[in-house]
Amino acid sequence: MEFFTEILSFFTFSEPNVKVVFWGSLILCSISGLVGTFTLLRKRSLIGDVISHAVLPGIALAFIIGQQKNPLYLIIGATITGWISTYLVDYITKHSKIKNDTAIALILSVFFGVGVLLLTHIQHSGNASQSGLDQFIFGRASAMNMSDVWLFSIVGTIIVILIVIFFRGLSLLSFDENYSQSIGFPNELLKLVLSITTVTTVAMGVQAVGVVLMSALLITPAACAKFWTNKIIPMAILAVVISGASGVLGSAISYTYNGMPTGPWIVVVVSLFAFISAFIGSKNGLLKKHLQRNKNNTKILRENTIKLFFNPTTLGETRYNFEDIFAKSKMQRATLKKGLNLLKSDKLITVSNDIFTTTNLGIEEAKTIVRKHRLWELYISRFMHLQPDHVHDDAEGIEHVITPEIERELEKELDFPTKDPHDSDIPY
Amino acid sequence: MIDFWIILTASLVATTTAILGCFLIMRKMAMIGDAISHAVLPGIVIAYYISHSRASFPILIGAAASGMVVTYLIQFFHQKVKLQQDASIGISYTFLFAIGIILISLFSGNVDLDQDCVLYGEIAYVPLDNLSIGGLYAGPRQVWILGTTLIIISTSVIVAYRKLVLTTFDPAFASAMGISVVLWQYYLMAGVSLTTVVSFESVGAVLVIAFLSGPAATAFLLTKDFKKMLYLAVGFGISASILGYYTAVWLAGSIAGAIATIIGLQFAIAFIYIQFLKKARISETLENKALTEV
CATH class of the missing domain: 1.10.3470.10 (ABC transporter involved in vitamin B12 uptake, BtuC)
Structure with a gap:
């Protein structure tokens, strides 16, 4: 006192x-x-x-x-x-x-x-x-x-x-x-x-x-x-x-x-x-950096999870129960649950009786992320002359940072391709 | 006899610091030593306060702990939050030093340390604190401590000489050989911390920098051979201790301050001598050139 x-x-x-x-x-x-x-x-x-x-x-x-x-x-x-x-x-x-x-x-x-x-x-x-x-x-x-x-x-x-x-x-x-x-x-x-x-x-x-x-x-x-x-x-x-x-x-x-x-x-x-x-x-503050990292991690998790719901044949709706999707993913159980919750709260999927179904929004989102991935694979195999079996890991990282602008540039540069280096379709 | 003990103490400090200083300045780490x-x-201060004595062991632990804190702080500012290195060093050590001074003021009744002593030591009091072994007079305690430190430091340097030199002069090659540059850096830092702590009572925190950087820098000016540089630095350190002591007696001033002054003079003389040599060499080549042209 x-x-x-x-x-x-x-x-x-x-x-x-x-x-x-x-x-x-x-x-x-x-x-x-x-x-x-x-x-x-x-x-x-x-x-x-x-x-x-x-x-x-x-x-x-x-x-x-x-x-x-x-x-x-x-x-x-x-x-x-x-x-x-x-x-x-x-x-x-x-x-x-x-x-x-x-x-x-x-x-x-x-x-x-x-x-x-x-x-x-x-x-x-x-x-x-x-x-x-x-x-x-x-x-x-x-x-x-x-x-x-x-x-x-x-x-x-x-x-x-x-x-x-x-x-x-x-x-x-x-x-x-x-x-x-x-x-x-x-x-x-x-x-x-x-x-x-x-x-x-x-x-x-x-x-x-x-x-x-x-x-x-x-x-x-x-x-x-x-x-x-x-x-x-x-x-x-x-x-x-x-x-x-x-x-x-x-x-x-x-x-x-x-x-x-x-x-x-x-x-x-x-x-x-x-x-x-x-x-x-x-x-450069520590807290700011931490928040930024969290934000990035969330974004990556969200995009990696929705990618699991991509339907290569019909490009339409998909339904999975948890065990199926877990078998498809390479994630930890808890991480996958967190990812699914993110998708649910963003209305990309709906859940009923333990079955996860993509919504229209989710279908588009999954298509976008797969498209970015495959465009990038094609881009580096064509311009950097990498073998098709070497391009996946790089694309896995870069797909999360490609903005719509870069995506358009890539499409133009590659002349609106339809096939990626592994001969899969590029979904539009 | 008092003269002898003081000069001996100063020479012990000077020898230990000169050896370490040679490595420090070649590694561009002089300011880390300062920090x-x-x-x-x-x-x-905390160790003094807790142990209520000048026993060396608790103080060493205390000093080692705060040495680690400052290394961590510098690294935090420089690497975690990307502040430039000079500013990281500046912030970290001024902060800890300020804390130290505040603690001294807080504990002023309980701690046998004062602010001035921190800066330039009390080498004149060294002969007052004597050690006796089995009732026999064995000389000042400080001389024993510093002597032991000198032995520890010089043996560690001799044992690890090749690796220390290699990591100092060619870190890339050293890592290619599988020698950890970081490990040997910490080895050296540990030596610097130990020396700083034991020299603290006699020469203080600021003047130990003069001992670390001065003789090594003067020796570096005069030779390209690292071994010669080590011997020269030790020689300069010891001669500065002797001359400094008598200067202090003559001016009735601080002994450590006077030794630092002499260290500065030694450097100045070596520097001017080198400049003259350079000029002479240049004019000689010019003359030769003129002769050949004629």
């Missing part, structure tokens, strides 16, 4: 500091969601990881030079080393036989190591104003103040304006770099814009989530959004919303528990969004 |  009153007190801004935390994490996380969309689409997500570790020495150096925790100095220092790190990764990959992932791991950890060395050096030097500098490692949104928030909004606005101006170019660059180059887009300039915005975003974001987990804010929201849409504008908007919401929720939780670092909570919240999206997302 | 080293954290 206490937890809820605390959470409530966070969202009602009952303390002035809460407002700062709220707006600070909202702005920071939203911007990283936006920028992350492009880095994800460019398949450079792990570059975000490099930058976020590499800002640590920048922050420490800025402090050593400025001897105070001025957020502007720290952001500038962070931006410089962050940018150097991406440059180095590209340079090493381009000019030596070192692979990209090795370069990433190396630069990430070495820059971080330098940062740790400098930071511990500062801590032991006894400068009183250094306290709280180590919060950059895991982030503490509650340590922000109003001037930080103003700084974030100004820099954030600049980033958003840059992205809006270069939007067309950036999208093209993200989806197809070579094409963008070939039609004369200034790729180098666009890459520069993207790397500057990414580095600046990371340099600001580490204040809320810390260097270690900043990369999650670039990767995870965009990945979430990718489970819902393939279009870049909705994807960017969704990523911003998810990221902003996680930022606020995460800092609310860390505010509620005393002494909890903010970064990990924001990351846990945004990761939960990612898991949910992976399960129920409309693109 | 595992971050992701073992929640397992380690």
